[in-house]
Amino acid sequence: MEGLLTYEFLQRAFIAGIFVAVACAFLSVFLILKRDSMIGHGLAHVTFAGVALGLFLNILPLATALGVAVLTALLIMRIKERAGLYGDTAIAIFSSVGFAVGILFATLAQSMNVNIFAYLFGEILAIELLEVWISIGLAGVIIGTMIFHFRKFMYITFDRESARVSGIKVRSLETLLTVLTAVTVVLAMKLVGIILVSALIVIPGAAGLQVATHFKQALFLSVIVAVSSVVGGMLIAFYLDFPASGTIVLFSFFLFGIFYFFRKEKRML
């Protein structure tokens, strides 16, 4: 543990990682229960286009990725409503198109291959101070918003129609949730990389839902799994010299396995 106190880069990674993990954990439960867990995967691919655009234009890739991810998330939502596409068809379309655009920009900016790999596979240990502050700020906003609207999000996730009848602004809240998801995906990208970002958006909630009998319990367990995955994964990666992103995801899967093992008890309650 000495290294934690000694190395500034590790401190930065832990602080940013824990904030982003909590944001992922909150969203995770809602997205899974809304049958929308693939949106993280789709938006991560689209984010690749945003990162490549930033690198191509030589501006902060985090900013362009945020813009592209939020716009695409809103577009996916609108197309799902208007075009009446089945399930996650819109996500699948934008996921492929986003990645294709990313490849195009990446090829145009030939000198940036090293940077692109950092975004594809994550590089939390190389996170810069500015990115730490952006991550903390945005993750803080996401966590605060989720806590503030928690009960309304729970209602629209459980019974959208009744929530509408009771006068809740369902569409506005769904748009808000979509934007928060896009921002979270971009933040998590720095942690585990574009390829593995959906794991951090899905596995914590999936683990919590294995055993939770109440909604708050599901959120709490999801947070525990996400934070443990990030902290545990980074510690293992640091001491065993493993890549941080893969270790975080594998450790979260290990935790999911433990929760899955104890899921039988839930059926009895």
Place this chain on the structure above:
Amino acid sequence: MASTANDSQVMIQVKDVWFNYGRGPVLKEVSFDIRHGDFLAIIGPNGSGKTTLLKVILGLLKPSRGRIQIMGKDLNEFSQWQKIGYVPQKATHIDPSFPVSAREVVSMGLLSSKKSSRMNKEEEKSYIQRALRMVGMEEVKNRRIGMLSGGQQQRIFIARAIVNQPHILFLDEPTTGVDAETQGHFYDMLGYINKKQEITVVLITHEIGILNKHVNRVACLNQRLTYHGSHAEFCQSKTFKKWLAEGHHVISHQH
């Protein structure tokens, strides 16, 4: 029906409502009123437009023609949704693994109330307790909703709909998948809510068997409104006799 000063007050006014999903009209020229204290059963065969009518009244679907007024206000101007309680058709088809307790489900009903944001935990608890007591479900409040029987789930959804002490309660096919004995108790509970709590009840069903001592108004819908009047008159009407001749069963709940 308990007589009150508000008995003649029109709660809902449906005027010449038409609706179509783009392949011919599902509702044609539907007009009727719902008055304070009514226990109205809207009956009709499958596909007759009952659920569509309810969704139009509640603003979930926009009519292609016509006008809805709730408590004297046009639907698009109406904002007091806490006065409306709603139990949707799919209430008994919930995901059994959804991690939400019966108590959490009832608490969702308070979110429509503007006063809920000012409520402290104790007040909120007392509202929830009261609603659970009214439907006889206090003992299961901490259990996961998916682990309750269909009848118990339905009572919890009614508790959610009445937790705000609404003026009107809408129920869409509430006894689907519930056994006959439970149905009897269920309608008695609705009768109690209607009479003792003075909540107007509007019930949608394809089962003519729900016509029991608690229902005082009947509307028959088959795209058009074929009958609208008192329960007693309905039982003497040609519409009722035609329905019986078509093989619809009447389960009497006259206790």
